[in-house]
Amino acid sequence: xxxxxxxxxxxxxxxxxxxxxxxxxxxxxxxxxxxxxxxxxxxxxxxxxxxxxxxxxxxxxxxxxxxxxxxxxxxxxxxxxxxxxxxxxxxxxxxxxxxxxxxxxxxxxxxxxxxxxxxxxxxxxxxxxxxxxxxxxxxxxxxxxxxxxxxxxxxxxxxxxxxxxxxxxxxxxxxxxxxxxxxxxxxxxxxxxxxxxxxxxxxxxxxxxxxxxxxxxxxxxxxxxxxxxxxxxxxxxxxxxxxxxxxxxxxxxxxxxxxxxx
Amino acid sequence: xxxxxxxxxxxxxxxxxxxxxxxxxxxxxxxxxxxxxxxxxxxxxxxxxxxxxxxxxxxxxxxxxxxxxxxxxxxxxxxxxxxxxxxxxxxxxxxxxxxxxxxxxxxxxxxxxxxxxxxxxxxxxxxxxxxxxxxxxxxxxxxxxxxxxxxxxxxxxxxxxxxxxxxxxxxxxxxxxxxxxxxxxxxxxxxxxxxxxxxxxxxxxxxxxxxxxxxxxxxxxxxxxxxxxxxxxxxxxxxxxxxxxxxxxxxxxxxxxxxxxx
DNA sequence: ACAAAAGTGTTACTTTTACACCCATGA
DNA sequence: TCATGGGTGTAAAAGTAACACTTTTGT
Numbered sequence: 001x002x003x004x005x006x007x008x009x010x011x012x013x014x015x016x017x018x019x020x021x022x023x024x025x026x027x028x029x030x031x032x033x034x035x036x037x038x039x040x041x042x043x044x045x046x047x048x049x050x051x052x053x054x055x056x057x058x059x060x061x062x063x064x065x066x067x068x069x070x071x072x073x074x075x076x077x078x079x080x081x082x083x084x085x086x087x088x089x090x091x092x093x094x095x096x097x098x099x100x101x102x103x104x105x106x107x108x109x110x111x112x113x114x115x116x117x118x119x120x121x122x123x124x125x126x127x128x129x130x131x132x133x134x135x136x137x138x139x140x141x142x143x144x145x146x147x148x149x150x151x152x153x154x155x156x157x158x159x160x161x162x163x164x165x166x167x168x169x170x171x172x173x174x175x176x177x178x179x180x181x182x183x184x185x186x187x188x189x190x191x192x193x194x195x196x197x198x199x200x201x202x203x204x205x206x207x208x209x210x211x212x213x214x215x216x217x218x219x220x221x222x223x224x225x226x227x228x229x230x231x232x233x234x235x236x237x238x239x240x241x242x243x244x245x246x247x248x249x250x251x252x253x254x255x256x257x258x259x260x261x262x
Numbered sequence: 263x264x265x266x267x268x269x270x271x272x273x274x275x276x277x278x279x280x281x282x283x284x285x286x287x288x289x290x291x292x293x294x295x296x297x298x299x300x301x302x303x304x305x306x307x308x309x310x311x312x313x314x315x316x317x318x319x320x321x322x323x324x325x326x327x328x329x330x331x332x333x334x335x336x337x338x339x340x341x342x343x344x345x346x347x348x349x350x351x352x353x354x355x356x357x358x359x360x361x362x363x364x365x366x367x368x369x370x371x372x373x374x375x376x377x378x379x380x381x382x383x384x385x386x387x388x389x390x391x392x393x394x395x396x397x398x399x400x401x402x403x404x405x406x407x408x409x410x411x412x413x414x415x416x417x418x419x420x421x422x423x424x425x426x427x428x429x430x431x432x433x434x435x436x437x438x439x440x441x442x443x444x445x446x447x448x449x450x451x452x453x454x455x456x457x458x459x460x461x462x463x464x465x466x467x468x469x470x471x472x473x474x475x476x477x478x479x480x481x482x483x484x485x486x487x488x489x490x491x492x493x494x495x496x497x498x499x500x501x502x503x504x505x506x507x508x509x510x511x512x513x514x515x516x517x518x519x520x521x522x523x524x
Numbered sequence: 525a526c527a528a529a530a531g532t533g534t535t536a537c538t539t540t541t542a543c544a545c546c547c548a549t550g551a
Numbered sequence: 552t553c554a555t556g557g558g559t560g561t562a563a564a565a566g567t568a569a570c571a572c573t574t575t576t577g578t
Contacts, residue, residue, distance in 0.1 A: 024286045026387060062385060066355035091353055091389050093328035123324060125288060127353050181439070196557070213559070214541070231548095237556040238548040257439075261540070458530070475532070476568065499529040500575035523567065 007110040010144050015107070019119035022059035027126045028070045029057040029164070030086075031171035032078065034135035035188040038200045039153050042168065043077060043140060046148035047161060049105040053152065054161040055168070056143070057126065070129040077149065078138040085132040085187040089174040090167075091125060097163045098124040106145055130171040132187035175205060180257035186245050194232050194240035195219070206262055218260055224250040269372040272406050277369070281381035284321035289388045290332045291319040291426070292348075293433035294340065296397035297450040300462045301415050304430065305339060305402060308410035309423060311367040315414065316423040317430070318405070319388065332391040339411065340400040347394040347449040351436040352429075353387060359425045360386040368407055392433045394449035437467060442519035448507050456494050456502035457481070468524055480522055486512040 032043040044053040056077040060069040070086055100114075100121045107114050114121055140149040152158075154172070157165065175182065184205065185198055199215045219225060224246050231239035294305040306315040318339040322331040332348055362376075362383045369376050376383055402411040414420075416434070419427065437444065446467065447460055461477050481487060486508050493501035 023385065023387065026288060060355070060387075063357045065357060066353060066387065088353055091328060091350055093322070093389075095325045095327060123285065125285065125322075125328065127355075177443070178439075194557090211542075212557080213543085216558085217560095218540090233549090235556080236550060237554085238558075240557060456530090473568075473570085474530080475570085478531085479533095480567090495576090497529075498577060499527085500531075500577095502530060 005110060007107070007112050008144055011107065011110070015112075015114065015118060015120065018059070022061060022119075024119055025122055025124055027057055027059055027124050028066060028073060029055040029092075029126050029128055029167055030070055030073050030077075031055060031128065031130040031168055032074060033130060033132055033154075033171075033175075033188065034138060034151060035201055035204070036135040036151065038204065039155070040204050041135065041151040042154055042157075043138070044150060044152050044160075045077075045143060045146035046150070047102070047106075047145060048147040049109055050102055050161060052159050052161045053157075053164070054146070055164045056149075066127055067129075070127075070131075074129075074131050074133075076143065077141050078133060079141060080133050080137050083134060083137075083187060085183055086129055087131075088127055088129050090128045090170050092128060092163055092167055092170075093125040094163065095123055097126070098122070099162050102161065126167075128167050128171060130175065132182070132184060134187065134190060136190060179205065179262075180259055181254055183250065183254060186250060192228065192230070192232075192242040192244055194242060196240055198243070202262060208262075210262055215262075222249075222253050222258055224253050267372060269369070269374050270406055273369065273372070277374075277376065277380060277382065280321070284323055284381075286381055287384055287386055289319055289321050289386050290328065290335060291317040291354075291388050291390055291429055292332055292335050292339075293317060293390065293392040293430055294336060295392060295394055295416075295433075295437070295450065296400060296413060297463055297466070298397040298413065300466065301417070302466050303397065303413040304416055304419075305400070306412060306414050306422075307339075307405060307408035308412070309364070309368075309407060310409040311371055312364055312423060314421045314423045315419075315426070316408070317426045318411075328389060329391075332389075332393075336391075336393050336395075338405065339403050340395060341403060342395050342399050345396060345399075345449060347445055348391055350389055350391050352390045352432050354390060354425055354429055354432075355387040356425065357385055359388070360384070361424050364423065388429075390429050390433060392437065394444070394446060396449065396452055398452055441467065442521055443516055445512065445516060448512060454490065454492070454494075454504040454506055456504060458502055460505070464524060470524075472524055477524075480524075484511075484515050484520055486515050 034041045034043065043056065045056055047054050056073050058069060058073040058076075060066055066088070067086065070088070071084075074084065074086060075081060103120045104114055135151070140151070142149050157168065160168065184201060185193075188201060189197060195216055196212075198219065199210060199212065202215070203210055225243045226246050228242045228244065230242045232242055233239050296303045296305065305318065307318055309316050318335050320331060320335040322328055328350070329348065332350070333346075336346065336348060337343060365382045366376055397413070402413070404411050419430065422430065446463060447455075450463060451459060457478055458474075460481065461472060461474065464477070465472055487505045488508050490504045490506065492504045494504055495501050
């Protein structure tokens with residue numbers, strides 16, 4: 001037999017007080033996206049008991065708005081508090097989507113068996129949120145149920161827990177169809193960025209090459225960018241101009257949608 | 263004192279067995295849309311105890327997919343089984359959105375007081391679905407909690423219960439932004455329809471006039487319509503050609519989105 | 525015969541696409 | 552000095568917008 005550690009207080013509380021504290025049978029899961037080294041990344045937790053990756057998720061307190069629950073999950077995992085774009089995108093409610101054995105394994109690793117009538121052992125409907133955050137601002141934080149918290153390249157998703165792969169795909173699909181209305185530039189990039197960086201972001205999300213000249217013309221035509229006099233030094237070649245978003249115009253333009261073909 | 267009728271069995275069951283049968287604290291509400299006499303209509307229930315209109319809604323059985331619950335609600339209210347477009351669009355989860363007094367009034371009208379610890383008296387998070395149905399196929403059906411079930415002109419919404427007005431507006435907003443991907447023609451119109459009818463539908467949803475010639479050219483260019491040799495007689499003037507959708511091409515075109523400006 | 529709605533084509537304008545050369549920087 | 556990526560403009564093509572007259576039908 002393996003040596004069991006004591007059950008952490010937070011897990012004990014969840015088991016005993018969860019039903020009183022949280023809405024029953026409903027959770028939130030967050031698809032947290034960042035952009036780094038020309039790649040879209042997703043923040044995932046490694047669940048050692050099942051040896052799979054999972055989306056950061058949590059429960060909804062009885063008096064808490066659902067957005068607040070998602071925001072809480074996001075903060076706990078990333079430490080980021082500002083410039084977050086967070087939006088619900090779909091509810092996942094297949095009757096068999098929850099897998100109680102995952103909870104069981106977690107508690108078993110501390111020598112505890114969850115009673116069958118405990119609130120954790122039931123169907124859970126989850127509300128999917130996606131978040132766009134500045135990669136550089138994130139300090140990934142472990143949760144009590146995870147052994148690792150990492151940015152994973154979106155192209156290289158390994159085995160995810162339960163239906164989380166499905167949730168990720170739905171998030172990306174939503175991201176693509178809503179692109180024209182989303183502040184991806186502002187939230188996925190640092191404050192100052194270059195035109196090529198912005199283009200790479202769009203290319204990555206759309207998964208296609210774009211013409212540099214046409215891309216620049218279109219973006220500038222929206223009138224949402226300020227070109228700075230500074231340039232980005234340190235690149236191996238000609239220095240690119242830095243830009244910032246014109247906040248007011250950006251928000252206004254997004255309401256209409258950044259139309260046109262990419 | 264008013265004379266009380268006996269509590270209907272369905273309401274008694276809901277109170278006593280609801281907690282065992284349904285997911286706790288979660289519901290579905292349906293924004294059911296139809297098109298008639300050049301107007302977008304929404305199917306609403308009149309709740310006499312509060313004298314307000316309400317969206318048809320229901321609970322989710324413990325082993326039922328959430329879409330099935332919405333579909334069940336839709337069928338119970340409309341009798342329609344075929345050619346339905348039904349899709350979730352948003353979750354409404356403000357902690358104070360549910361109003362237990364509405365249930366209380368309903369049961370009070372039968373002389374019954376709901377105990378404070380009953381499952382009905384709690385926060386409810388609701389999943390909003392919208393449905394596009396053929397107005398002519400619908401036979402509006404009363405529910406046990408309503409005294410009237412009617413198509414209401416979308417422009418003339420009166421006082422709605424709880425946050426239902428908000429839900430309707432969010433549905434319409436979603437309808438507009440997703441227009442290019444939605445089979446509004448197929449699901450909101452009868453099988454055979456005229457070009458002016460289709461145009462009126464788009465004009466109504468977009469809330470703007472469109473040029474007849476440009477509209478026709480664009481729609482035909484998608485290659486999703488079959489013109490029939492029949493014409494629509496009985497109109498007071500020149501008979502319009504009837505069209506049907508080319509199912510295969512329509513579905514395929516929708517995946518790409520019916521692009522272009524209207 | 526007239527009023528009302530349906531059918532149809534062309535032109536100007538706007539947007540999108542395609543494409544090539546020079547420039548700055550670090551190695 | 553050279554390799555690499557960044558900056559810039561123009562012309563052809565496609566798509567969109569604007570617009571008027573004729574035809575059919577019922578009254």
